Each structure stands twice: as C-alpha cells, then as structure tokens.
Amino acid sequence: MESILTINNLTKKFGYLTAVKNLSFTINKGNVYGILGPNGSGKSTTLGIxxxxVNKTSGDFHWFDGNISTHDALxxxxxxxxxxNFYxxxxxxxxxxxxxxxxxxDFSKIQEKLELVGLWDRKDNKFRTYSLGMKQRLAIASALLNDPEILILDEPTNGLDPQGIHQIRSLIKQIAANGTTILLASHLLDEVEKVCSHVVVLRKGEKLYSGRVDEMISSHGYLELKAENQEQLLKFLNDKNIFGKINVEDDLITAFLDEPLDAKSVNQLMFDNGIVLTHLVKRKESLEEQFLQLTDNN
Amino acid sequence: MLRLIKLELQKLWLNRTSKILIFISFILPFTVLILSSIKINFFGFFTLELGELGIFNFPIIWHITTFFASYFKLFFAIVVVSMIGNEYSNKTLKQNLIDGLSKKEFILSKFYTIVFFSLVATILIGVATFFIGLYYSSYTEVSIIFRETSFLLAYFVKLVGFFSLCLFLGMLLKRSAFALAFLFILYIFEWLVFWGAYEVFGTTETAWKVKNFLPLESMYKLIDQPMQRVVMTKYPDKIDLTYDYGVYWYEILIVIVWIGVFTFLSYRLLKKRDL
Incomplete structure (x- = not known):
C-alpha cells in the first residue's frame, strides 16, 4: 500500500517534559486514521512536528516516498x-x-470549496464577523483548496455546538467518501469510533495501540448474569476456565469471556448444570471502555 | 521572489491601519517638501521662502531632502513591527507554515517587502528632489546636479537597515509595542556604550569611533546633519564650522553587515522556535 506519512522513533522534549516519546507509525493512502488520547498526550505536538x-528532538519522519522536502510535501x-487561524x-x-x-x-478552486462548506454567500464578509462554526468550516475549505492527498484535522469539533459538530462530521464523512486520506486527532471517542477505520492511541506521549478500530476491541465481550441462586452461579463460573475476570455488583454478575461463546450456548450450558438464569445479556465493550482500560492500566 | 512580495503586499494592503501608515510615510514627506518649497506669505507681515536660503540648490538639496525624509521612516517602522506582531497574535504565522510556506520563505517575504518599500521611497524622493532642484537651483549644470546623488544610495541603505532592525526586534519580541520600546532602549544602550568607551579610552573621538559601529548610530551616520553645512555655505570664512559630511563606503559597509546580521538572526530565531 502507498504510504503517505512515516514516523520513526519520534521524540520531542520541552525542557524536562517529554511530550512525545519514541513514537512510530505509518499512514497509508485511503484510510481514515484517528489519533486518540487524553488532553496533553502529545497529539498536537506530533502533528506540529x-x-x-515544532522542531523534533530526535527521530525522523518523511512524507510520501521520502524524496520530497517537508515544505514541498505540505x-x-x-x-x-x-x-x-486567518487574518x-x-x-x-x-x-x-x-x-x-x-x-x-488556481483561484477558481475558491468558489468550489466555499460552496462545499456552504459559505459562498458569505464570501465577502470579514473573517472576524464569522461564528466559530463558520470559521471552522472556512478552515476546512482552506485545507481542501489544493485537493490534498491527506487532510489533517486537530480537534475539529472542539467548542462547537451540537449543530456545528454535526455539520463538521458530515463534511468529514463526505470528504472521506471521495477517497481522501484523513488523519483526525481527537479526545472524543465516539467521534473516532464513528469516523475512523484505524486508530493510534497515545498516552503521555507514548503509543499504546495502533491498528484497526474494530481489532482494538480485542476481547470476546462479557456477560451480565442474574440467578436466584447466586452462590451456585458464582461457583460454576469460577470452576469453568472460559471466564476471565468476574465482578459482582449487588445481584448482578459480570463475567468476561476468554473465548468466543454466544448467548444461546451460555443459556444451554447453565440449564444443563441446573442453574436457571433470570437475566442474561451478552455485551461487547465500547471503544470508550476499551480506551479507559488502555490508558488507565498502563 | 515576486510571489513572496505579492503575498506580503496583500497582507499589508488589506489592513486599514497599515495602509494608512504606509500612506503617511510616503505622502507626508512630499507634502512637507512641497510646502517648504513654496513661498509662504504671513498675512503681509513678512514672507518666508526657504528657497532663498539656498537649501534647494544642487548639490546640497540631495543632502537636505534625504536627511529630513528619513525621519518619516518611523511610520513605516510601525508597519514593519506590526506585520510581524500580527502574524504572531493571529497565529497566521503557524498557518502560513502549515499551508506550505517554508520558514526561510516567510522571512524572505518580509525582507523583500522591506527592500521594495525602501526602493520605492528612494525613487520617489529622488524624483521629487530632482524636480524641485531644477526649479529652484541656481546651478543646473549636469555635473553639479548629479554630484552628490550618493546621498540617495545612503538613504536607501539607511531605510533597509532600520527596517531590518525592526524586523528582527519584531521576531524577537513578538509584540509590536515591545519592539518599538526596545528600539528606544537600544538608543539609550548605544549612549551607554559611548560613555563606557569614553571611560576606557579617555577621548570622545575614540568613543565616537566605537559608537559608529553600533546599529542605530551607524545608520544615522550615513547622512550627517546638514544644518551646519547650510550655515557653512553662508559663512565660508568660518573654518571651525567645517566638518566631514560625505557618504563613505565603509559607512555603507557597516550598515550592510548589520542588515545581514539582523535578517540572518530573524531566520535563526524562527527556525529554532516551536510555534
């Protein structure tokens, strides 16, 4: 696959603070990438470099095939x-x-892109009279002027009202549908989950995960169970080695699966062992739970 | 190069404040020049005609117009300082770089613009002086007319030098007001150096020689004050009034070195900085 951006062992230090630590990843053509991480995890610094x-401390990166200077690549x-940021x-x-x-x-692109973001009839208004949502849309129009091979967005919906967020997201999807590679940095998980196919998770400048969004949710899900005889159920779960962690919360038991097992087989298994369930739900962890697990446990 | 100048001119020209300041720095010296060249009648009491003092004679007119016109450079200096300050406060410097302008191109676009405006100012003042001189001067031989046009070159170098200093201060301090205040501090600093040199060497002559190497003084020294010279032409027998007012190659060289230093330092500063 054709690579657009390759980053190798990139490190950035601000004095004693290491904002980006030994980061490596590659961005290939045609995918929508997300960089996910809490505030201060080095997303913007990485993009700045x-x-x-922003000047790097060590490591290297190159755009496209590496035979082109950064400012020409940009x-x-x-x-x-x-x-x-505009005048x-x-x-x-x-x-x-x-x-x-x-x-x-060529200047002829201006009309095309302003119409795309719905600002053509406001083209003769000064930038300072724009609302934040309009400013953000103008920024997208500006970034699209050269029909870029990759569009990089850093927190594009930050500070917008729900309507503005919706407008920006549908714009991004529209652009992605045209085959433009997108790199989206965000701390909003559902944003990444909704828009991106690949994700890089950062915490304190370190890479925790990089790969497909659906593979990041690696577990086989978990079961929520209730039974009249809770002790019997707990004992059974503990004896079977297909369950990992088991949590008890009042009368609700949460059991994490170590291997694939569907709800029907669980019900059958319980019934065969003389346990009658009053409540059975099988769930997959959301990206949010997965993300919190990743960023907290390390 | 044209692309870089065009970029910067668009930024300046669409900004009302800088447009007014550019206008002032170009139009005001002309108004003063033309007003001073006409005969002013003070309600019949007396007439003031500066032309009669002989200051519009070739070749001294080159000296006089370039000296006084160079004071109006302060208006354009505000433009130079704010064209850097605005890029920082609007964060458009960052956006320009992201859009694909290199750091070198950014500094060059500012520097070329400075050279461009200095050149325009020099040509305008040159043409105006030429015509006023032709009108008033008692001497109109070609050799006399063009004798001291070196003042025009000095004027040009002086402008480029002063604006490069402003460019550097703008890059260093990021805020227009601070940069202008720093100009004043530099002025005081140069006098402190003068005083220090006097303490060390013991003579004002050597102290002046030291001060002549400093940025502001070296720029000022390019065109010495012409008042003494006007008086000299009135009383040619007073020997103690004579002084050296010429433009010398080494004076120009010092300023050119400063121009190089300031432009290079501006670039280094931007290159090292995280935006």
Missing part, C-alpha cells in the same frame, strides 16, 4: 491545527486567495 511548526497536504481584517475570499498564493493553486 510533521507540519514543520503543498499536497491540507491541515487545520486547533483553532482556525481577521480580510474577507473569507481574500484569506483563501492568500492560501492559494502560498500553495500555488
């Missing part, structure tokens, strides 16, 4: 970092004209 605004990349005294149109001049793109 590959976007040429002309094929679209990126928005944190807040939308407040210029109109949306003039701001995009400036970006066109920097990236060496």
């Amino acid at each position: 590959v976007l040429n605004v 002309k094929k990349v679209g990126a928005i970092i944190e807040r939308p 407040p005294y210029m109109t949306a149109y003039d701001n995009l004209k400036l970006v066109c001049n920097i990236k060496g793109v």
Whole structure:
C-alpha cells in the first residue's frame, strides 16, 4: 500500500517534559486514521512536528516516498491545527486567495470549496464577523483548496455546538467518501469510533495501540448474569476456565469471556448444570471502555 | 521572489491601519517638501521662502531632502513591527507554515517587502528632489546636479537597515509595542556604550569611533546633519564650522553587515522556535 506519512522513533522534549516519546507509525493512502488520547498526550505536538511548526528532538519522519522536502510535501497536504487561524481584517475570499498564493493553486478552486462548506454567500464578509462554526468550516475549505492527498484535522469539533459538530462530521464523512486520506486527532471517542477505520492511541506521549478500530476491541465481550441462586452461579463460573475476570455488583454478575461463546450456548450450558438464569445479556465493550482500560492500566 | 512580495503586499494592503501608515510615510514627506518649497506669505507681515536660503540648490538639496525624509521612516517602522506582531497574535504565522510556506520563505517575504518599500521611497524622493532642484537651483549644470546623488544610495541603505532592525526586534519580541520600546532602549544602550568607551579610552573621538559601529548610530551616520553645512555655505570664512559630511563606503559597509546580521538572526530565531 502507498504510504503517505512515516514516523520513526519520534521524540520531542520541552525542557524536562517529554511530550512525545519514541513514537512510530505509518499512514497509508485511503484510510481514515484517528489519533486518540487524553488532553496533553502529545497529539498536537506530533502533528506540529510533521507540519514543520515544532522542531523534533530526535527521530525522523518523511512524507510520501521520502524524496520530497517537508515544505514541498505540505503543498499536497491540507491541515487545520486547533483553532482556525486567518487574518481577521480580510474577507473569507481574500484569506483563501492568500492560501492559494502560498500553495500555488488556481483561484477558481475558491468558489468550489466555499460552496462545499456552504459559505459562498458569505464570501465577502470579514473573517472576524464569522461564528466559530463558520470559521471552522472556512478552515476546512482552506485545507481542501489544493485537493490534498491527506487532510489533517486537530480537534475539529472542539467548542462547537451540537449543530456545528454535526455539520463538521458530515463534511468529514463526505470528504472521506471521495477517497481522501484523513488523519483526525481527537479526545472524543465516539467521534473516532464513528469516523475512523484505524486508530493510534497515545498516552503521555507514548503509543499504546495502533491498528484497526474494530481489532482494538480485542476481547470476546462479557456477560451480565442474574440467578436466584447466586452462590451456585458464582461457583460454576469460577470452576469453568472460559471466564476471565468476574465482578459482582449487588445481584448482578459480570463475567468476561476468554473465548468466543454466544448467548444461546451460555443459556444451554447453565440449564444443563441446573442453574436457571433470570437475566442474561451478552455485551461487547465500547471503544470508550476499551480506551479507559488502555490508558488507565498502563 | 515576486510571489513572496505579492503575498506580503496583500497582507499589508488589506489592513486599514497599515495602509494608512504606509500612506503617511510616503505622502507626508512630499507634502512637507512641497510646502517648504513654496513661498509662504504671513498675512503681509513678512514672507518666508526657504528657497532663498539656498537649501534647494544642487548639490546640497540631495543632502537636505534625504536627511529630513528619513525621519518619516518611523511610520513605516510601525508597519514593519506590526506585520510581524500580527502574524504572531493571529497565529497566521503557524498557518502560513502549515499551508506550505517554508520558514526561510516567510522571512524572505518580509525582507523583500522591506527592500521594495525602501526602493520605492528612494525613487520617489529622488524624483521629487530632482524636480524641485531644477526649479529652484541656481546651478543646473549636469555635473553639479548629479554630484552628490550618493546621498540617495545612503538613504536607501539607511531605510533597509532600520527596517531590518525592526524586523528582527519584531521576531524577537513578538509584540509590536515591545519592539518599538526596545528600539528606544537600544538608543539609550548605544549612549551607554559611548560613555563606557569614553571611560576606557579617555577621548570622545575614540568613543565616537566605537559608537559608529553600533546599529542605530551607524545608520544615522550615513547622512550627517546638514544644518551646519547650510550655515557653512553662508559663512565660508568660518573654518571651525567645517566638518566631514560625505557618504563613505565603509559607512555603507557597516550598515550592510548589520542588515545581514539582523535578517540572518530573524531566520535563526524562527527556525529554532516551536510555534
């Protein structure tokens, strides 16, 4: 597969603080990647380094096949970092004209992209009169001007109202559907779960997981069980070696599966052993639970 | 290079404050120049005509116009300082770099713009001086007209030098107001060096020689004050008034070295900095 960005053992230190520790991953063409991590886990720093605004301490990274300088590569990349940054005294149109001049793109693209994000009729308004949602959409239009091979978004829905969040998410999905590779940094799990196919999980600058989102949820799920005779049920569960951790909360028993087992077989198994269940639910852990497990236990 | 200048001009031209300041720094010296060249009648009591003092004669007019016009550089200095300060406060510097401008290109676009405006200012002042001189001057031989045009070169170098210093201070301090305040501190610092040099060497002559190497003084020294020279032409027999007002190659060289140092340091600063 064609790689777009390769990062090898990247490290960034701010004085005593290590913001990014020995990070390596690769981004391939055509996927939607998420970088997931709590605040201060090094997401923005990592993006800052590959976007040429933060200096790395050690390690290396290269764009595309590695035969191109970073600032030339950035002309094929679209990126928005944190807040939308434009010249407040210029109109949306003039701001995009400036970006066109920097990236060496024809001005005719401006109309196309402003229409895509629904700002064409506000093109002659000054940037400072825009609402945050509009600013964020303008930033996306600006990042798309050069029809980038990869779109990098850092917390794109931060600070937006639900309507704004919905607009941005549907925009991202629309862009991804056109085959553009997307790298999305976020601390919002459902955002990553809804939008991304691959994920890199960071904590305190270290990589905890990288791979497909559905493979990250590696366990076979868990069972929620209730029975009239709880002790008998507990004893049975403890004796069987197909269950891992078992939690008891009042009359509800949560048992984690070590191997695949569907609800029907569980019910059959219990009944065969003389246990009558009053409650049986089989669940898969959500990304959120998985994420909390990953970031807490390490 | 044209692309970089075009970028910067768009940033400046669409900003109302900088547009007004650019306008002032170019139009004001002309208004003063033209006003001073016409005969002013004070309600019939007396007439003031600066032309009669002989200051619009070639070749001294080159000296006088470039000296006084260079004071208006302060207006454009505010533009230079704020064009860096704004990039930091709007975070557009970061966005420019992400959009694919290299750090080197960023500094160069600022530097080229400085050179561009200095060049325009020099050409304008040159043309205006030429015509006012032609109108008023008692001497109009070609050799006399073009005798001291070296002041124009000095004027150009002086502008580029001063604005490069502003560029560096803007990059260093990130805030326009601080950068302008620092200019004043530098002015005081140069006098402290002068005083220190006097304490060490014991003569003002050597102290001046030391001070002439410092940025602000070396720029000022390019065009010496012309008042004494005007008086000199009125009383040619007073020998103790004579002084050396010429433009020398080593004066220009010192300023050019400073220009190089400031531009390079601005680049180094940006390169080392995490945005």
